[in-house]
Amino acid sequence: MTFEGKSDRIWYNGKFVDWDDCKIHIASHVIHYGSALFGGMRCYVTKHGSAVFRISDHTKRLIDSCKIYRMEPEYSQLDFDEAILETIRLNELKACYIRPIVFRGYGTSLSVNPFPCPAESAILIWEWGKYLGAEALEKGVDVCVSSWNRMRPNTLPAMAKSSANYMNSQLIRMEAIMGGFVEGISLDPSGHVSEGSGENIFVVYKGKIYTPNLGSSVLSGITRDSVMVLANDLGFTLTEEAIPRELLYIAEEVFLTGSAAEITPVRSIDKIKIGNGRRGPITEAIQNEFFGIVTGERPDIHGWLTYVYNDELNGEPVPAQSSASEG
Numbered sequence: 001m002t003f004e005g006k007s008d009r010i011w012y013n014g015k016f017v018d019w020d021d022c023k024i025h026i027a028s029h030v031i032h033y034g035s036a037l038f039g040g041m042r043c044y045v046t047k048h049g050s051a052v053f054r055i056s057d058h059t060k061r062l063i064d065s066c067k068i069y070r071m072e073p074e075y076s077q078l079d080f081d082e083a084i085l086e087t088i089r090l091n092e093l094k095a096c097y098i099r100p101i102v103f104r105g106y107g108t109s110l111s112v113n114p115f116p117c118p119a120e121s122a123i124l125i126w127e128w129g130k131y132l133g134a135e136a137l138e139k140g141v142d143v144c145v146s147s148w149n150r151m152r153p154n155t156l157p158a159m160a161k162s163s164a165n166y167m168n169s170q171l172i173r174m175e176a177i178m179g180g181f182v183e184g185i186s187l188d189p190s191g192h193v194s195e196g197s198g199e200n201i202f203v204v205y206k207g208k209i210y211t212p213n214l215g216s217s218v219l220s221g222i223t224r225d226s227v228m229v230l231a232n233d234l235g236f237t238l239t240e241e242a243i244p245r246e247l248l249y250i251a252e253e254v255f256l257t258g259s260a261a262e263i264t265p266v267r268s269i270d271k272i273k274i275g276n277g278r279r280g281p282i283t284e285a286i287q288n289e290f291f292g293i294v295t296g297e298r299p300d301i302h303g304w305l306t307y308v309y310n311d312e313l314n315g316e317p318v319p320a321q322s323s324a325s326e327g
Contacts, residue, residue, distance in 0.1 A: 003019070003126065004126075005096075005126040005127035005128055006019050006126050007019060007087075007091040007093060007096070007124070007125045007126055007127075008090075008091050009087070009090055009091055010022045010087075010122060010123065010124050011083050011084075011086070011087045011122060011123040012120075012121075012122045012123075013074075013120055013121055013122070014074075014075070014083075014121075016087075016090060022122070024105060024106065024120070025105070025106035027106050027110055028103070028104070028105045028106045028117070029103075029104035029105065029106075029107065029110065029114055029117035030103035030104050030105065030163070032110060033104070033112060033114070033164075034162070034163045034164035034167065035069070035071075035103060035104035035114050035117075035163075035164075036101055036102065036103035036104070036162065036163035036164075037062060037065035037066050037069060037071065037101070037102050037103075037160060037161060037162050037163070038062070038099060038100065038101040038102070038161060038162075038163060039058045039059065039061060039062040039098075039099065039100045039101075039161060040058075040097065040098070040099055040161075040258075040259045040260060041053060041054065041055060041058040041084075041097075041098045041222070041259050042095075042096070042097055042098065042259055042260075042262075042294075043088055043093070043094075043095055043096045043097075043098060043125075043308060044095055044294040044295065044305075045094050045095045045295070046294065046295055046296030046305065046307075047295065047296035047297065048296050048307065049307050049308065049309050050088065050093075050094045050095065050307065050308040050309055051294075051296075051305035051306060051307045051308065052084065052085070052088070052098065052305070052306045052308065053222075053259075053294055053304055053305060054222050054226065054304045055081055055084060055085075055306045056077065056081055056306070057222050057225075058100075058222055058259075059077045059080040059081055059084075059100065060077055061161060061220070061222065062077075062080065062100055062102065062161070063076075063077050063080075064159075064160075065159075065160040065161050065162060066102050066119070068157050068159070068160045069160060069162065070114075071102060071104070071114070071119050072119060073102045073119050073121050074119065074121065075121055080100055080121075080123070081306075083100075083123055084098055084100065084123055084125075085306070085308050087123050087125055088125060088308050089308060089309065091125060093125060093127065095127065096125040096126060096127055096128070097125065097126055097127070097128035097259075097260065098123065098124075098125050099123070099124045099125070099126075100121070100122070100123045101121070101122050101123075101124070102119055102120070102121050103119070103120055103121075103122075103163075104117040104118070104119060104120075105117055105118050105119070105120040106118075128260070130262075131198075131258070131260035131261045131262070131264075132182055132183065132256070132261050132264045133182065136182070136264050136265075137262070137263070137264060137265070137279070137287065138265075138278070138279050139265075139267065139278050139279070140264070140265035140266055140267030140268075140274075140277070140278050140279055141182040141183060141256075141264060141265070141266055141267065142180075142181050142182055142266075142267060142268045142271075143176065143181050143182060143183045143184060143185055143196070143256075143266050143268070143269055144175075144176050144179055144181045144184055144185070144269065144270050145184070145185050145186075145187065145245060145248070145269065145270055146171075146172040146175055146176065146184035146185060146186045146187075146197075147175065148168060148171045148172050148175065148184075148186060149186055149187050149188065149189055149194075150168065150186045150187070150188050150189070150194040150195070150216075150217035150218075151165070151168060151189075151217055152189040152217075153189070153215075153217070158214075158217040158218060158219060159214065159219065159220055161219060165219075166198075168186075169197040169198055170197070172184040172186050172196070172197040173197040173198075176197070183196050183197060183199070183256065184196065184197055185201060185248070185269065187245060188212070188216040188217040189217065190216075190242070191244075191245065192212065192216050192242040192243055192244060192245070193212050193216065193242075193243040193244070193245060193247070193248060194212055194216050194217045194218055195212065195216075195217075195218045195219065196256050196258075196261075198258055198260060198261065199221075199256035199257055199258040199260075199261045199264070200212075200218060200219065200221040200223070200224040200256070200257045200258065201254065201255075201256055201257075202227060202254070202255050202256075202257065203243060203247055203248065203251045203253075203254050204251055204252045204253035204254070204280060204282050204283070205247060205250070205251050205252060206252070207237075207252070207282075208236070208237045208238070208239065209231055209236050209237065209238040209239070209282065210238070210239050210240075210241060210243055210247070211224065211227075211228070211238065211239075211240055211243075212240070212241075212242065212243055213240040213241055213242065214240075215242075216242060216243075221257060221258060221259075222259065223257040223258050223259055223261075223262065223263070224257050224258075226257075226290065226304070227257050227263065227286055227290070229302060230286050230289045230290060231286060233289065234285055234286065234289065236282060248269050248274075249269060249270070249272045249274075251274055251275070252274075252275045252280060252282075253265065253274065253275050253279075253280030253281075253282055253283050254266040254269065254274050255279075255283045255286075262290070262291075263283065263286060263287045263290055265278065265279040265280065265283045293305070
């Protein structure tokens with residue numbers, strides 16, 4: 001079986017290894033207990049060259065996730081930033097999806113206690129198209145509200161992007177697919193809207209934008225934050241608060257966000273048509289800003305792009321480079 005879009009090499013504990021030769025021991029702690037923290041980001045082809053979107057914000061969240069789980073990687077955030085760029089250069093890719101991961105490997109014990117097992121690190125990249133389908137960005141997707149809730153506070157930390165949390169995501173996504181839907185939306189333990197299996201969610205109601213707050217068992221998504229910044233730039237009113245389930249059905253627009261999903265409109269929820277049953281004007285306006293920035297067609301005023309190949313500028317001046325986070 002061939003992994004679609006795979007690169008030639010993987011960065012693994014500071015060295016480059018052939019994709020097919022990168023292996024871990026079956027007794028590695030991560031296999032038995034899900035002890036891994038990871039990230040996901042995209043490298044885009046812009047008019048100025050290839051650029052990673054908000055690289056340092058993603059690696060900062062990776063380091064923060066490790067901190068929550070008392071896992072200390074051998075490499076710093078800056079080390080991960082440079083290793084990501086070098087992995088893209090070595091594999092000579094222009095656009096790709098990027099997956100840095102830190103996990104508990106093979107140690108002296110295989111008990112629940114993770115401390116005897118070393119923290120190992122890797123960076124995989126591959127060519128990955130539109131996560132929810134090529135036509136989804138315009139036509140939208142059909143989703144359902146899942147019977148599986150997100151985790152209760154003080155059980156598993158939702159703000160950590162951990163592999164263990166994605167067992168819950170798998171249940172949500174599998175249930176949706178078996179029911180004929182593209183994605184599922186989970187509720188938090190109080191019955192309020194939380195997020196999709198791998199995306200944050202935004203709801204437009206009476207011309208205002210709402211998104212669940214961090215207390216609703218959501219991941220603090222980087223694309224989520226980007227949308228909040230762009231919505232403010234465009235003059236929209238956006239509020240973070242608890243969202244009742246029924247607001248989904250009477251919303252004018254609903255859209256999902258994530259590094260993989262980017263900004264994907266929802267056209268129906270539980271077979272109830274949302275708005276006009278396709279992408280709405282507010283979703284489209286935010287999409288235009290987002291994709292304008294990641295393609296280089298609009299100025300990167302927030303410093304979100306980090307260029308990979310500085311010699312590939314098509315004769316144009318290098319834009320200001322920064323990884324500063326806005327909003």
